Amino acid sequence: MGVFNKSEFLDLVYGAALEPALWTSVMERYADAIGGQRGWLSLLNLSDGRGGGYLARIDPAEMDRYMAYFAGINPLNRVDDPARFVKDYVPRILTDEDWMAKDELTSSEYYNDFLKPQGIHSCVMVRLACRGGGTATINITRPAEHGQFSGADLELANSLHPHLIRAFDLGQRMAMDRALTSGFAVVFDESAHGLFLVDGQGRLRRMNRAGETLAAQRKGLTLSGGRLIALESGAGRALAALIGRAAAAEPDTRAGGSMALAVTEGALPLSVTVAPVRLPDAGLLGGGPMVIVCVTDTEAGMRLPEHRLRDLFGLTPAEARLALALFEGASLAEAAETLQISRFTAQNHLARIFEKTGANRQAILIKLMMRAVGLDLEPAPPG
Numbered sequence: 001m002g003v004f005n006k007s008e009f010l011d012l013v014y015g016a017a018l019e020p021a022l023w024t025s026v027m028e029r030y031a032d033a034i035g036g037q038r039g040w041l042s043l044l045n046l047s048d049g050r051g052g053g054y055l056a057r058i059d060p061a062e063m064d065r066y067m068a069y070f071a072g073i074n075p076l077n078r079v080d081d082p083a084r085f086v087k088d089y090v091p092r093i094l095t096d097e098d099w100m101a102k103d104e105l106t107s108s109e110y111y112n113d114f115l116k117p118q119g120i121h122s123c124v125m126v127r128l129a130c131r132g133g134g135t136a137t138i139n140i141t142r143p144a145e146h147g148q149f150s151g152a153d154l155e156l157a158n159s160l161h162p163h164l165i166r167a168f169d170l171g172q173r174m175a176m177d178r179a180l181t182s183g184f185a186v187v188f189d190e191s192a193h194g195l196f197l198v199d200g201q202g203r204l205r206r207m208n209r210a211g212e213t214l215a216a217q218r219k220g221l222t223l224s225g226g227r228l229i230a231l232e233s234g235a236g237r238a239l240a241a242l243i244g245r246a247a248a249a250e251p252d253t254r255a256g257g258s259m260a261l262a263v264t265e266g267a268l269p270l271s272v273t274v275a276p277v278r279l280p281d282a283g284l285l286g287g288g289p290m291v292i293v294c295v296t297d298t299e300a301g302m303r304l305p306e307h308r309l310r311d312l313f314g315l316t317p318a319e320a321r322l323a324l325a326l327f328e329g330a331s332l333a334e335a336a337e338t339l340q341i342s343r344f345t346a347q348n349h350l351a352r353i354f355e356k357t358g359a360n361r362q363a364i365l366i367k368l369m370m371r372a373v374g375l376d377l378e379p380a381p382p383g
Helices: 006-018 020-033 060-068 102-106 109-118 151-180 183-190 209-217 233-246 306-313 317-327 332-339 343-357 362-373
Strands: 038-045 051-056 093-095 122-131 134-142 194-198 204-207 221-224 227-230 257-261 270-277 290-297
Touching (some): 006 020, 020 134, 051 060, 102 109, 134 151, 204 209, 209 290, 227 233, 233 290, 306 343, 317 332, 317 343, 317 362, 343 362
Antiparallel strands (some): 038 051, 093 122, 194 204
8 A cells, every 4th residue: 555645646536526436546546545444435315225336346247246135134224313312413434333332343243244254344334414314434444353443544534524525516517517507407497487406405406597587575574585486484484395295305295396486466476386306417326306386477478389289189280270369368359350250250260179079178278278388277186
């Protein structure tokens, strides 16, 4: 093992923020510096201890064995956090002996059938992050013949710890930014609805132009302290509850919902739909559950392009123009007059429209068209 060069190591650490695969090299250098041998940047689900990550000098087949069986019997996963008096997760450095007595660990099936055959006796766990139901931790191990990690080893590990945390966090943020500038962003930004991308606490990550307008007008909702909130307290609690449910850590309980948001007396309410979303390439921990809040100003109106009707339902230009006139509130007679066609021709067009769309009356047709423009105001079924 050569002399540890801190400057070169930190260059490598912050390089991993740009290229996650470099975390393998980071762990190798880190392990060598503190007297360790192997490394695992574990990215694990808090609910079951399973997940993945990056390996340094560890056979991937061993990690397959871990996920298949040993994650479920790992005694370190079944004891209280040593920081038991601290309510929130703390990114600190711990050893296996901080979690349990060494003789208790070495008497376990986990130690004797999984750790010992790999030459693993002691472990330093370097916490990096906890978000979205997942944790990121660098685990550095050493064999029995090297003894426990010394005070000097842990002192050096702790001196480098803040840089590891910052680099990991920076990488997460950059990955999220990349995800938000992908094809997702094109659809998001061009929507005529007010769209807000938020986390489970309503903290804003992105909004489109229509969303900016709604928030600036304080039309039922606004931004306060970087969070999306409803102006009326009762509505605020309901919106927060919908966002919280859509961002639930457990996938089985994560669900969307809808609500009407009052604006001013005599005005139609805003239609609010909340839905969970997972962004592609959103970082090693996936960025945590994110939520789309879609807000439609029902008084502003939403125009459905003629070409979209033709593409969706195979309508002719004449049929599409009649359908649009009905969608915008005209009666069949009024639409015929506006389009300068006879009542008989309008009825014939309508019959063809019904045939092509599968609708059997005008109310059903309008409902189909509302869904096409994204203006379906029916409440979501209870989740």
